[in-house]
Amino acid sequence: MSAYYPHSLIPPHILRRIIDNGSEAQQHFARRTLVHVQNLMDIGLKGISKPLTTYPGELMRNIYDAHHQSTVNGTLVRYEGQPSNGDIAADEAYEYLGVTHDFFWRVWRRNSLDNQGMALNGIVHFGESYMNAFWDGQEMVFGDGDGVIFNRFTIAIDVIAHELGHGVTGSEAGLIYYAQSGALNESLSDVFGSLVKQYYYQQTADQADWLIGEGLLGERINGRALRSMSSPGTAYNDPMLGADPQPAHMNDYVRTRDDNGGVHLNSGIPNRAFYLASVAVGGYAWEKTGYAWYDTVCDKSLTPDADFATFARLTIYHGGKRSGKAVANAIEQAWREVGVLW
Template sequence: MPRTPVRSVIPPYILRKIIDNASGHQQDYARRTLNHVQHLMAHNWQKPVAPKNAVGGHVDREIYDAQNTESLPGTLVRKEGQPETGDVAATEAWDYLGVTYDFFWQAYQRNSLDNQGLTLRGTVHYGKDYQNAFWNGQQMVFGDGDGEIFNRFTIAIDVVAHELSHGVTETEAGLIYFEQAGALNESLSDVFGSLVKQFHRKQTADQADWIIGEGLLADGINGRGLRSMSEPGTAYDDPLLGKDPQPAHMRDYIQTRDDNGGVHLNSGIPNRAFYLAAKALGGYAWELAGRAWYDTVCDKSLPQDADFNTFAQFTIRHAQSRFNKATAQAIENAWKETGVLS
């Protein structure tokens, strides 16, 4: 059975900044989380199997409570047909798993992450003051944060959708998690994460904030979220977190061995390309630009080691074949503005 590497929402470089700049318990929490992330990245989890005879349009969810342990999945606290638990984290996880399912079904007729009705599982209250959330190929896992730097990780719908969207990319494109292909992998999760939030709020491209992780940073932290798709490099600037290091243009592309070759860093470039395309096309971003990106992810001829240029060409081609030349031209212009195409 195929195996899937873990994807976590807080990149290692943010945790390292906290370790460098914080002290006492904040430093300890960040160090413990970073060590755990590195352990997870080295672990491969079995992919789950969808239930038989899953009917499209009907989400199947399960929420578990780890009760501040690191045992997965934890105690089952809610499944379909059962009432709310009264636990805000469990309720947020439940609701946002459902919204993510509804988005993919209504926008792209996709039946869950694997398109076969996969049960969406989430575990809340993972670890003690755990500063991350992750998708391990089987389920979502949410830490509670420390309340000083990060709030609970169920608070941001785009974080939930970002992590779940890794499951879509793994099922369809299988982009390798390294350098430009890995940055595309991360960018796709930001794209669909942002689209799920926009879909939930019924926002057009003009109305959206294009922030990933809105609400995740605790009071007192100088930042709007983890990343800005509209202006990469501007999401935060804080004594503990440092300054958002994402580039927005190929001239600033970061060559590094860290972070799997900069997958969370250089994702800012395709993120901005998507934002520019969505803004130029107007209306709901999931209808034109989002559809071209989704069609590209589902194109089995997309190489697993695709670089930005290759991916860009695929999005233009799909925009032309599904829509028209004007849509394709707007997308091409966006890739040119970020320096991916000349």
């Protein structure tokens, strides 16, 4: 079994901006979150829990309440088939875990995250005003945000699908969470997150907003979302958070030691490639370009240290193999447009 690494949604550079510019309380919450994120990045997890389902495609969800403690051992508040207890965060986690599972099963016949029927566990109300959500290799964990900079982290379906997507990538490719392979890891989760959102709303590629985390930023923050796949670097521009630093082209690739080599920054480049290819192909993005990306993740020749160019060539190959030459050409052109291929 591949190693699993914890992944958090909010990158360190955003938390550092809040520490620099926020109120005393916001600085406190951001600092605690940042320390937790850094601790997560320093550890690798042995693996995921054993499957708890009995037949292919069966959905099994468990939602726990951490009661604002920094623990993943909360109180079970909703299990599969149980009605709502009136907690909106628990309800959102329950629903969106289900939609994500449904997407992978119905669209790509993937039996949960590990393709072996893994149960989906979610923990809500983690920590005090915790400014993040993360996948720890066994469950999804959601903070409530501070209600000013960030709303509750269950509010956006693509955020939940993004984090669950790390479970898929971890079980198949085990992409090392550093530099280009790490940025690919983050980009794949954005791809999966956006596709689940598009599937939920039944949107074609040209109807989708291609935003990650819409609704997550507080109403006082000048921004639409955490990231834009169609136009990286334009998701927000706010005195508190600064300007969205994501590059959209290899000419602007960020070389840094922070954030595991800029994994949350440089993911904008493959994100835009996926957007460009999907719009060029047209229709539902999960049917052709999405399938090419998924086939690439499952390709055993994809090494854990794969760079952008290696991944790009595999998507071209799989796009053509499954959907024909026109799709392969569209994918190749997209990678050329963002400067990965030339």
